[in-house]
Amino acid sequence: MSTVVITCQTIKREVCLAISETGVDYPLILIDSGLHNYPDKLREAIQKQIDRIANVDTILMAFGFCGNGLLGIKSPGARLVIPRADDCITLLLGSLEARKKISKEAGTYFLTKGWLDYEANLLTEYENCVKKYGREKALRVMKIMLGHYQRLMVIDTKAYRLEDVVKVTRAFAETVGMRHEEVAGSLRLFKKLLLGPWDEEFIIVEPGRELRFEQMCLGGNEQLAGGRVLSGLDT
Amino acid sequence: MMRKKKSTEEPKTEKLLTHAMARLDERAVLSLVKQGLEQGVDSFTLIAEATAGMTRVGELYKSGRYFLADLIVAGEIFKEMLNLVFKVKEVAPKSNLPPIVFGTVEEDIHDIGKNITIGVLKGRGLQVLDLGVDVPARAFVEAARKTGTRIVCLSGLITSAYDSMRKTVNLLEKEGLRPGVFVLIGGLVNEAVRRYTGADYWVTDCAAGSELCESILLGKKKKSALSS
Numbered sequence: 001m002s003t004v005v006i007t008c009q010t011i012k013r014e015v016c017l018a019i020s021e022t023g024v025d026y027p028l029i030l031i032d033s034g035l036h037n038y039p040d041k042l043r044e045a046i047q048k049q050i051d052r053i054a055n056v057d058t059i060l061m062a063f064g065f066c067g068n069g070l071l072g073i074k075s076p077g078a079r080l081v082i083p084r085a086d087d088c089i090t091l092l093l094g095s096l097e098a099r100k101k102i103s104k105e106a107g108t109y110f111l112t113k114g115w116l117d118y119e120a121n122l123l124t125e126y127e128n129c130v131k132k133y134g135r136e137k138a139l140r141v142m143k144i145m146l147g148h149y150q151r152l153m154v155i156d157t158k159a160y161r162l163e164d165v166v167k168v169t170r171a172f173a174e175t176v177g178m179r180h181e182e183v184a185g186s187l188r189l190f191k192k193l194l195l196g197p198w199d200e201e202f203i204i205v206e207p208g209r210e211l212r213f214e215q216m217c218l219g220g221n222e223q224l225a226g227g228r229v230l231s232g233l234d235t
Numbered sequence: 236m237m238r239k240k241k242s243t244e245e246p247k248t249e250k251l252l253t254h255a256m257a258r259l260d261e262r263a264v265l266s267l268v269k270q271g272l273e274q275g276v277d278s279f280t281l282i283a284e285a286t287a288g289m290t291r292v293g294e295l296y297k298s299g300r301y302f303l304a305d306l307i308v309a310g311e312i313f314k315e316m317l318n319l320v321f322k323v324k325e326v327a328p329k330s331n332l333p334p335i336v337f338g339t340v341e342e343d344i345h346d347i348g349k350n351i352t353i354g355v356l357k358g359r360g361l362q363v364l365d366l367g368v369d370v371p372a373r374a375f376v377e378a379a380r381k382t383g384t385r386i387v388c389l390s391g392l393i394t395s396a397y398d399s400m401r402k403t404v405n406l407l408e409k410e411g412l413r414p415g416v417f418v419l420i421g422g423l424v425n426e427a428v429r430r431y432t433g434a435d436y437w438v439t440d441c442a443a444g445s446e447l448c449e450s451i452l453l454g455k456k457k458k459s460a461l462s463s
Contacts, residue, residue, distance in 0.1 A: 038299075039423065065394050067423045086394035100342075100395075107344050120302070129304040141304045144311070148344035148368055213427035217397055 005194070006049060007062035009033040010114040011088050013159035015062045018190035026060065026194070029053075033118035035069070042069035050075050060193050064088040065216050072210050080205040081198050083189050084216075092155045094186025102183065107149040109178070111169055112185070113160040122152070123172050142176045152178045157185035252281065256288020257295070259305060261312045264288075268316050272323045282358040285316050289355060290442040303347070310351040317358055332452050333382040338366030338375060338390065340399035345392035348422060348441060352388070355445040361452065372403040379412050386448055389434065391422045400432040408433070417451050419444065 003026045007015045010033040019028065029049055035042035050059060050073060059078045063070055064087035073080065085091050089110045090099045102108055115121050125145065129138035152173045156162050166182065173180035189201065198204055203215050252271070255263035264285065271281045292309040295301040337353055339346050346368050353363050364382060366374055379387055387407065389400045400420050407413045418434040421444055429437040438444035450456050 039425075067392075067394070068425060068427070071425075071427060103342075125302055125304050128302050132304075133308065137308075138304070141307050141311075144307050145303065145347065147346065213431050216394070217431060 002056045003058040003060060004029060004053060004056050005060045005062055006031060006046065008035075008088075009118045011062065011092065011112075013114055014092060014112075014157045014185070014187060015190055017157070017159040018187045018194060021187065022191050022194045024194050033114075034120060039067045039069040039071070042066055043072060046070065047073055050078075050080075053078065062091070062190060062193060064091055068213075068216075070211055071213055071216065074205065074210045075207060077207055079207055080203075080211065081193065082203045082205065082211065083193055084201050084203055085189065089155070091189050092157055092185045093183070094188040098186070102153065106151045106179075108151045108153050109146070109149045110153050110155055111165070112155050112157060113165050116165060116168065122146075122176075123168070126172065126176070139176070146176060146178065150179055152180050154180075154182045155185040156182055157187065250284075252284040253288040253291065256285045256309070256312065256316075257291035259292070259308050259312065261308075261315065264312050264316055265319060268319050272320065278320045278323075279360065281320060282317070285313060286355055286358060286442055286445075289313055289351070290440070293440050293442065306351065307347060310347070310354060313351070313354050313358070317354060332362075333384045334362035334364040335386040335388060335448055335452075336364050336366065336375060336378045336382060336384045337388040338370035339368040340375075340389050340391045340396050340403060341369055341371045342399055343391045343393050343396040344368045345422065346390065348392075349388075349390040352390075352421065352441040352444050355441050356448060359445055359449050361445075361448060372399065372406040375403045376406050376410050376412065379407065379416055380410070384416065386417050386419065386451055388419045388421060388444070388448070389432075391420070391424070393423075396422065397424075397428055397431060400428075400434065404433040417456070419447065 005015065005019070005026050006029045008031045012030055015028060019026065031045050031049060035045055046069070053059060053075070054077065056078045059075055059080050061070065061080055061082040063082065064085040066087055070082065083091060085096065090096050092112060093099050109122055111121065116123065126138060126142055129141050133141065152169060154162065154165055154169050162182065170180045192201065203211065205211050252264065252267045255267060268281050289309060292301060292306065296306055335356060337349060339349055353365055356363050364378055366378055375387055375389070389403055391397065391400060404413070404418055407416060407418065417436070419436045419438060420429060420432055420434040421438045424437040424439065426437065436447060438447060
């Protein structure tokens with residue numbers, strides 16, 4: 001039985017830590033960060049990577065659904081195991097419940113070192129905005145952008161030095177008038193992906209099959225409304 | 236400079252307005268609109284040209300040349316432009332139809348796309364009832380019943396939003412309102428999401444979404460013609 005893990009740069013520190021703590025020796029393949037805002041490009045990058053893998057039984061996908069970025073992925077020869085997580089914040093917090101609970105308390109913008117290093121985030125938006133429009137207008141824009149966010153929260157996954165990140169994020173939160181907090185992360189879902197069991201918290205896509213949208217949805221068992229098929233508008 | 240009834244000059248000026256909007260030049264946009272209004276250019280023509288600029292902004296964002304902050308700046312300039320037009324001219328609504336019901340669905344608080352689209356809809360002379368963010372299915376249904384709307388727009392960016400959209404469509408169905416209402420979903424959506432949620436249309440572009448709403452309200456889209 002041979003297994004490989006695919007993840008993205010943004011959460012590689014956490015995946016590496018989970019690999020080290022579980023003692024598995026699966027090769028780790030990294031996908032470039034920065035694609036989660038472009039689900040089609042992300043899907044293309046992931047599929048291209050899967051297509052390059054041969055002679056493997058299982059591919060562990062250390063990803064959240066990333067705005068439908070995983071929709072339709074398939075492998076001709078390996079089964080895909082995918083955590084049932086809406087995005088990587090849920091993975092980093094250890095469960096969807098944990099994420100929902102925090103988000104219910106207050107509109108929360110999450111960050112980790114990976115997000116700071118590799119992704120377009122609030123801080124990079126602010127920097128770009130200051131360069132282009134000046135500080136005063138940038139602050140006005142950020143106020144609109146953060147309209148319903150009250151809190152900036154750094155997830156302490158123990159995969160990086162928290163102090164280095166907090167130094168930067170605290171200053172930023174002060175600048176834009178957000179509350180700053182830290183929360184303990186969890187490697188639970190990463191470790192469960194590596195070791196199993198792959199129960200209802202995971203989707204298993206058999207070789208040759210595609211990941212379907214219905215498998216990705218987190219909701220209950222309601223029937224589809226109406227069942228009508230109408231034309232969509234691709235814009 | 237704008238000149239009323241001089242067809243050789245109007246297109247040039249109109250292109251300037253689109254161009255100014257696309258490059259997010261607030262001063263130029265407002266000054267061109269002021270000139271246009273002084274010279275009697277039709278308000279809807281001005282708004283349409285600015286909307287074309289917004290479409291260009293959307294394209295530049297999708298191609299990665301504009302950032303989220305630029306989208307917000309575009310939305311603010313557009314809003315300023317509308318205020319200017321509406322202050323100077325009384326723009327009559329295009330019809331007496333009930334307002335479009337619009338909101339970000341339950342569990343989601345992203346509203347940048349929603350707010351820009353609402354601005355563009357108002358620019359088209361359409362009435363909108365904005366329910367805000369994190370809107371429960373029941374609130375959409377009550378608003379639809381109260382207003383008698385023909386369009387419910389559901390916005391969402393996160394994966395949990397898909398289930399909230401589906402819940403809303405199901406509740407509209409359960410309450411007997413679905414046959415008379417077009418449901419549009421917008422945000423991080425595609426055809427698979429539309430099928431899952433049971434909506435009629437999905438849109439990822441503010442200008443195209445507002446155009447679709449107008450077509451529906453003007454009776455250019457028939458429900459029966461859409462069913463396959």
